[in-house]
Amino acid sequence: MKTMNVVLCGLGGQGILFMTKILSQAALRKGHDVLGAETHGMAQRGGSVVSHLRLGNARGSLVEAGAAQVLLALEESEGYRNLPFLAPGGALFANTSSPAFPREEIRGYLAEKKILCRGVPATSIATAMGASLSSNLALLGYYSAFAQDPFNPDDLRETIAEISPDRFRDANLTVFDAGFQRAGEEKKD
Amino acid sequence: MKQEILLGNGAIALGLLEAGCQVVTSYPGTPSSEILPEVIRWVKSESLNTYVEWSTNEKVALDNAFAASITGKRAACCMKQVGLNVAADSLMSAAYMGTKGALVIISCDDPGPHSSQTEQDTRFMARLAKVPVLDPSTPEEARRMVALAMDLSEEFRIPVILRPAIRVCHARQSITYGDLKGNEKKGSFEKDPTRWAATPRFRLLLHGELNGKLREIGKRFDTLSDYNFHTLESGKTYPFGIVAGGVPYAVVRDLLMEQAREDIPVLKIATPFPFPAELASTFLEACERVLVLEETDTLIEYLLRDREKVLGRLSGHVPLEGELVPQVIHHALNHTLKELDLDPMEGESDPAVAELVKNLNLPVRKPTLCPGCPHRAAFFAIRKSKPKAIFTSDIGCYTLGLNLGVVDTCLDMGAAITMASGFYHAFSQDGVDQPIVATIGDSTFFHSGTAGLLNAVYNGARFILVILDNLTTAMTGMQPTPALGIRADGSEGKAVSLERIVAGCGVDFIEVLDPYDLKKMSEVLKKAGEYLKEPEGGIAVIIARHPCLIAYREEAVPEKKKVVITEDCAECNFCIDRFECPAIYHDQELGRTNINLQICSGCGVCLSICPKGAIVEAA
Numbered sequence: 009m010k011t012m013n014v015v016l017c018g019l020g021g022q023g024i025l026f027m028t029k030i031l032s033q034a035a036l037r038k039g040h041d042v043l044g045a046e047t048h049g050m051a052q053r054g055g056s057v058v059s060h061l062r063l064g065n066a067r068g069s070l071v072e073a074g075a076a077q078v079l080l081a082l083e084e085s086e087g088y089r090n091l092p093f094l095a096p097g098g099a100l101f102a103n104t105s106s107p108a109f110p111r112e113e114i115r116g117y118l119a120e121k122k123i124l125c126r127g128v129p130a131t132s133i134a135t136a137m138g139a140s141l142s143s144n145l146a147l148l149g150y151y152s153a154f155a156q157d158p159f160n161p162d163d164l165r166e167t168i169a170e171i172s173p174d175r176f177r178d179a180n181l182t183v184f185d186a187g188f189q190r191a192g193e194e195k196k197d
Numbered sequence: 198m199k200q201e202i203l204l205g206n207g208a209i210a211l212g213l214l215e216a217g218c219q220v221v222t223s224y225p226g227t228p229s230s231e232i233l234p235e236v237i238r239w240v241k242s243e244s245l246n247t248y249v250e251w252s253t254n255e256k257v258a259l260d261n262a263f264a265a266s267i268t269g270k271r272a273a274c275c276m277k278q279v280g281l282n283v284a285a286d287s288l289m290s291a292a293y294m295g296t297k298g299a300l301v302i303i304s305c306d307d308p309g310p311h312s313s314q315t316e317q318d319t320r321f322m323a324r325l326a327k328v329p330v331l332d333p334s335t336p337e338e339a340r341r342m343v344a345l346a347m348d349l350s351e352e353f354r355i356p357v358i359l360r361p362a363i364r365v366c367h368a369r370q371s372i373t374y375g376d377l378k379g380n381e382k383k384g385s386f387e388k389d390p391t392r393w394a395a396t397p398r399f400r401l402l403l404h405g406e407l408n409g410k411l412r413e414i415g416k417r418f419d420t421l422s423d424y425n426f427h428t429l430e431s432g433k434t435y436p437f438g439i440v441a442g443g444v445p446y447a448v449v450r451d452l453l454m455e456q457a458r459e460d461i462p463v464l465k466i467a468t469p470f471p472f473p474a475e476l477a478s479t480f481l482e483a484c485e486r487v488l489v490l491e492e493t494d495t496l497i498e499y500l501l502r503d504r505e506k507v508l509g510r511l512s513g514h515v516p517l518e519g520e521l522v523p524q525v526i527h528h529a530l531n532h533t534l535k536e537l538d539l540d541p542m543e544g545e546s547d548p549a550v551a552e553l554v555k556n557l558n559l560p561v562r563k564p565t566l567c568p569g570c571p572h573r574a575a576f577f578a579i580r581k582s583k584p585k586a587i588f589t590s591d592i593g594c595y596t597l598g599l600n601l602g603v604v605d606t607c608l609d610m611g612a613a614i615t616m617a618s619g620f621y622h623a624f625s626q627d628g629v630d631q632p633i634v635a636t637i638g639d640s641t642f643f644h645s646g647t648a649g650l651l652n653a654v655y656n657g658a659r660f661i662l663v664i665l666d667n668l669t670t671a672m673t674g675m676q677p678t679p680a681l682g683i684r685a686d687g688s689e690g691k692a693v694s695l696e697r698i699v700a701g702c703g704v705d706f707i708e709v710l711d712p713y714d715l716k717k718m719s720e721v722l723k724k725a726g727e728y729l730k731e732p733e734g735g736i737a738v739i740i741a742r743h744p745c746l747i748a749y750r751e752e753a754v755p756e757k758k759k760v761v762i763t764e765d766c767a768e769c770n771f772c773i774d775r776f777e778c779p780a781i782y783h784d785q786e787l788g789r790t791n792i793n794l795q796i797c798s799g800c801g802v803c804l805s806i807c808p809k810g811a812i813v814e815a816a
Contacts, residue, residue: 011455019562028369032202036371042202043335044369048227048312048674053597054779055564065454067335067447069368072523074546085559092550117553140795 011064013071015093018082020054023144028059030148031159034167035063038158045069056086080151082144084109096121101151103130103143133190134183142183149187161188200373205336205365208372209303210235212343217378218273220248220265222258225673226277227312228366229305233275237686245379251676251685254644255280259287266300267393268384271347275303278319291356292326293403294392299350306362308493308520316518318494319360324470327407329414330358332467334447336370353410362492364444415471424467427480435462437537438484442466442497445490445521452527456542472500481506488514488533492521508533566597568780569754569798571743572665575712576603577776577806579634579663582722586632589616593638594672595665600777611645613637618658633660639695640670640678647702653736654703659729662738666695667745675748699738706737713743715805746798757799758814760792765811776806
């Protein structure tokens with residue numbers, strides 16, 4: 009199998025490491041070799057945080073610029089900042105409530121490279137579910153509606169149930185489902 | 198066999214316990230901090246009797262592990278690369294003395310740098326000390342290399358360094374592992390003053406012995422085919438080859454495999470010192486030119502002595518600073534291939550997109566102190582009380598006091614104090630009365646504060662020292678400090694009082710306060726300033742004590758205050774610029790300054806900062 013590359017980004021404290029953990033664990037459950045790279049240390053105090061995830065026979069933990077099939081951004085600007093990671097034909101899912109998403113300046117590039125681009129109001133979805141700090145799960149739920157094995161909704165759902173701490177399990181699943189449903193509604197439109 | 202997705206640091210921890218390491222010491226520092234906690238996780242889950250400790254600094258950690266190793270036990274000590282500078286005194290001498298059991302030093306490098314003062318290369322430290330160094334490419338290889346390092350150290354009675362770079366330490370990989378072992382070998386100490394207390398006369402002999410060990414280990418490394426190997430076909434010659442080690446090897450291997458470039462042979466060197474010279478000669482003979490890809494400096498490049506054939510940093514083909522991320526390697530490789538009239542690799546990323554993103558003028562994301570951080574309160578009071586001071590500071594979360602204009606210097610661990618005394622004498626020599634306020638964290642003070650404070654007191658320096666005591670080692674992941682009386686594994690230790698240490702250093706002015714009380718903090722700063730000027734005055738120490746909000750989620754803000762901004766707000770931005778709390782922001786939609794209640798900690802410190810009194814508690 010060709011290596012599958014995912015880049016996750018956002019700001020320190022938004023739960024990027026947990027989102028990465030869910031995806032890695034889901035892939036491991038399906039028997040994939042998993043390799044990833046994380047940001048620790050000072051940047052976790054609100055700085056830009058990026059996490060890389062690679063499935064397949066890779067040895068280097070970093071995704072090369074231009075080689076990611078998927079970019080998940082918990083914050084719009086961080087999504088733009090990490091755009092160089094996306095491969096032609098890749099997909100960007102960004103947490104934003106801006107009607108102007110994606111910004112005018114990059115629309116030409118996205119079209120030329122055939123990049124699927126979806127703005128997801130993940131923070132609003134999570135807040136509506138009473139878990140304002142769980143935009144990571146809302147974004148993941150939304151993404152799962154577009155994803156394929158090993159990241160399809162059922163696999164991710166089972167993984168979230170397995171690895172969430174007891175006191176957050178139900179809330180995490182509720183927010184994940186709300187994100188997933190939002191994608192379904194938009195697909196119908 | 199069990200399987201788990203682990204951080205590279207977790208894989209290293211597993212390797213230590215699989216190899217039967219009996220003593221593990223460490224001082225936390227990114228990217229090494231998770232090794233000891235991961236060791237402890239298994240020590241607990243597998244009920245092992247491995248001895249673990251957070252030592253007060255890296256030299257202390259190394260000395261402790263060294264002593265265990267000369268009783269015949271297997272010992273390890275973990276730190277970040279700049280920590281090895283602190284332990285260098287110990288390392289240089291331990292190399293000569295040798296071990297009896299095993300001593301493995303794990304020193305984690307930070308090309309980038311992401312979270313360090315320098316991009317220094319531990320492999321050079323190994324060369325300087327004359328000890329073998331192993332350079333893993335992946336977490337899995339790091340795990341296996343720990344066992345190799347232990348065996349080598351024990352067989353040759355020599356300390357061995359494992360040098361994982363940040364992309365090994367903080368990579369995550371699925372790892373399969375076997376049985377773990379605890380304290381299985383009894384220690385004993387055979388007195389031998391000519392070795393363990395060697396005088397210079399015996400040191401010369403020990404140096405000769407060390408050189409002999411290195412010769413033998415070098416030969417061993419030539420045939421260590423699991424780790425050092427090449428992909429030459431026998432009898433064939435090549436216009437171009439790659440020599441790579443560590444993380445860059447993993448990147449090169451992926452790139453060549455994805456593009457099926459079998460025309461480019463690779464020499465992998467996982468043990469750059471002592472250098473596997475014979476293996477390297479074979480490779481160099483078969484290739485007209487080679488490109489060296491290594492992190493972070495030029496050790497392999499120096500050791501490959503043919504300056505005609507060897508390309509790399511010294512020849513300008515590889516950047517001299519910064520991390521060798523995949524796109525940088527891809528670019529360096531293509532640049533070289535084109536220069537040699539060879540086919541470049543495909544799929545190099547489009548540089549136009551980087552330009553496009555640059556033109557978006559995205560906001561710069563500076564790391565900031567957390568909402569409610571007690572350091573912010575202390576810094577605010579310091580700047581307000583002593584606006585003309587030189588602010589010497591140190592290494593930890595509070596280096597972010599930079600954003601508040603209250604950190605002017607950050608040299609190395611403990612330098613807040615030593616630089617403050619240095620500044621004092623430099624100005625006082627000129628007859629200038631320059632106010633100086635030094636800030637240092639509690640853990641950093643325990644690490645390297647006392648020698649500098651003793652020195653400053655003894656030599657008559659005068660400055661204010663604020664110890665920012667948040668009752669934890671916050672930046673590296675909430676490790677306990679000696680003041681807490683909690684040891685690495687959670688067991689009870691003896692709590693050591695910060696106040697008593699400061700008093701023991703000869704300081705007569707010591708005030709302990711809660712920096713949330715800005716008024717009190719300002720009063721004490723004023724009093725401290727006056728004390729400096731008294732004939733019998735000296736150094737004034739203020740211990741600003743309030744628990745870290747991450748480490749002590751429940752206790753840190755016992756009474757949460759709901760804060761609002763009233764119509765009196767003049768939009769002067771004083772709070773945003775000078776207090777820099779992430780919860781206070783300019784709301785674009787409302788067109789005014791606002792509080793983000795989602796992230797506000799309710800500490801209420803901001804209630805007393807607004808010049809217009811517009812920040813108030815909600816009714």
